[in-house]
Amino acid sequence: xxxxxxxxxxxxxxxxxxxxxxxxxxxxxxxxxxxxxxxxxxxxxxxxxxxxxxxxxxxxxxxxxxxxxxxxxxxxxxxxxxxxxxxxxxxxxxxxxxxxxxxxxxxxxxxxxxxxxxxxxxxxxxxxxxxxxxxxxxxxxxxxxxxxxxxxxxxxxxxxxxxxxxxxxxxxxxxxxxxxxxxxxxxxxxxxxxxxxxxxxxxxxxxxxxxxxxxxxxxxxxxxxxxxxxxxxxxxxxxxxxxxxxxxxxxxxxxxxxxxxxxxxxxxxxxxxxxxxxxxxxxxxxxxxxxxxxxxxxxxxxxxxxxxxxxxxxxxxxxxxxxxxxxxxxxxxxxxxxxxxxxxxxxxxxxxxxxxxxxxxxxxxxxxxxxxxx
Numbered sequence: 001x002x003x004x005x006x007x008x009x010x011x012x013x014x015x016x017x018x019x020x021x022x023x024x025x026x027x028x029x030x031x032x033x034x035x036x037x038x039x040x041x042x043x044x045x046x047x048x049x050x051x052x053x054x055x056x057x058x059x060x061x062x063x064x065x066x067x068x069x070x071x072x073x074x075x076x077x078x079x080x081x082x083x084x085x086x087x088x089x090x091x092x093x094x095x096x097x098x099x100x101x102x103x104x105x106x107x108x109x110x111x112x113x114x115x116x117x118x119x120x121x122x123x124x125x126x127x128x129x130x131x132x133x134x135x136x137x138x139x140x141x142x143x144x145x146x147x148x149x150x151x152x153x154x155x156x157x158x159x160x161x162x163x164x165x166x167x168x169x170x171x172x173x174x175x176x177x178x179x180x181x182x183x184x185x186x187x188x189x190x191x192x193x194x195x196x197x198x199x200x201x202x203x204x205x206x207x208x209x210x211x212x213x214x215x216x217x218x219x220x221x222x223x224x225x226x227x228x229x230x231x232x233x234x235x236x237x238x239x240x241x242x243x244x245x246x247x248x249x250x251x252x253x254x255x256x257x258x259x260x261x262x263x264x265x266x267x268x269x270x271x272x273x274x275x276x277x278x279x280x281x282x283x284x285x286x287x288x289x290x291x292x293x294x295x296x297x298x299x300x301x302x303x304x305x306x307x308x309x310x311x312x313x314x315x316x317x318x319x320x321x322x323x324x325x326x327x328x329x330x331x332x333x334x335x336x337x338x339x340x341x342x343x344x345x346x347x348x349x350x351x352x353x354x355x356x357x358x359x360x361x362x363x364x365x366x367x368x369x370x371x372x373x374x
Contacts, residue, residue: 077262111186290338
């Protein structure tokens with residue numbers, strides 16, 4: 001029996017019906033994108049499928065006006081390939097001129113994950129920040145902070161926490177319940193802080209004026225965006241520009257349905273995995289779209305649409321469209337076996353990780369000040 005779809009800000013499982021969720025949440029399809037976007041494999045292959053008000057960001061990029069990319073991290077465990085989606089977007093948009101606000105949602109994680117603030121700060125720096133830098137993040141264009149400790153500048157820090165508190169005036173308990181379902185004081189507080197994360201770059205203490213700001217997320221995080229947009233719209237103290245957002249497909253876990261999760265080491269490839277670990281995980285866990293026997297596969301062919309190895313090649317590891325098309329056709333026809341497809345992926349992941357792990361070591365010097373702080 002197929003696993004029933006479940007998509008909440010805290011859990012994703014089953015086969016995700018993106019079109020159904022787009023209709024339910026009121027998310028629009030991506031607009032026509034300029035050439036610079038289509039040169040990026042993630043955009044060219046439809047990894048980003050939906051948006052809210054993203055036209056204002058495209059307009060800012062076109063006219064070389066200042067804009068902000070805001071994103072956050074939930075320091076819950078090892079940094080894996082699923083997290084790389086955000087990392088690659090960070091680098092892409094920084095190269096287009098974005099100022100990055102990068103929040104560590106340690107207060108939210110404290111309530112949701114039941115871990116200590118100190119432990120989560122360490123994970124955020126040693127797992128997430130160091131990998132983002134290795135992927136190409138420019139710290140000079142980044143405002144990196146913890147929710148629990150926004151800034152050493154009292155004026156900025158006060159503005160951030162004041163905004164989170166003031167947002168509570170513009171939302172009701174029934175609204176929280178309608179958006180989140182079962183809620184707790186911790187989740188309500190986390191929602192207010194997240195709204196402040198999204199909108200505080202537009203305060204006078206930060207960017208100086210309302211600034212086009214967008215957030216790249218998975219569709220599971222859209223409830224946070226909806227409630228934040230509602231509170232900001234009703235807030236009369238500031239004339240906020242509505243937060244824009246883009247929505248990406250989830251990188252599926254190795255076992256198939258659902259998204260890659262740090263809570264299950266057999267579901268993901270970590271950025272620190274060795275060649276042998278990658279090989280074992282792919283061969284043992286990667287869900288196959290092939291047939292049960294070689295004879296049957298040669299006759300009927302495989303299904304690349306559900307095969308995890310092909311999906312990972314499509315999303316990250318085979319940038320050449322013609323080569324990917326040949327792999328697709330050979331697998332579909334039965335000419336290529338699942339073992340051969342997995343071998344291609346293993347080689348490509350290990351080649352990528354060899355370079356990435358070298359860059360991780362170089363990045364350690366850049367994160368030392370945050371390690372001392374955490």
